[in-house]
Amino acid sequence: MLDLPEGTTFRWNGKEMRLEKAKLALCRCGGSGNKPFCDGSHKELGFQGEAGELESFQAKP
């Protein structure tokens, strides 16, 4: 789960994207139809990731 300001822009596979929500979940199962975000597909896949914590985040220019 990331907690970044709404409207933050970033690049994903060369495509510029904009955060629509201040809090969001990133897909860790690889099955999301809306990568890089989680769309709930992990439930159907039976994916259960380990808990973790993102300690730092630095966007690349």
Ligand code: FES
């Ligand atoms: S973690 Fe991949 S869809 Fe939720």
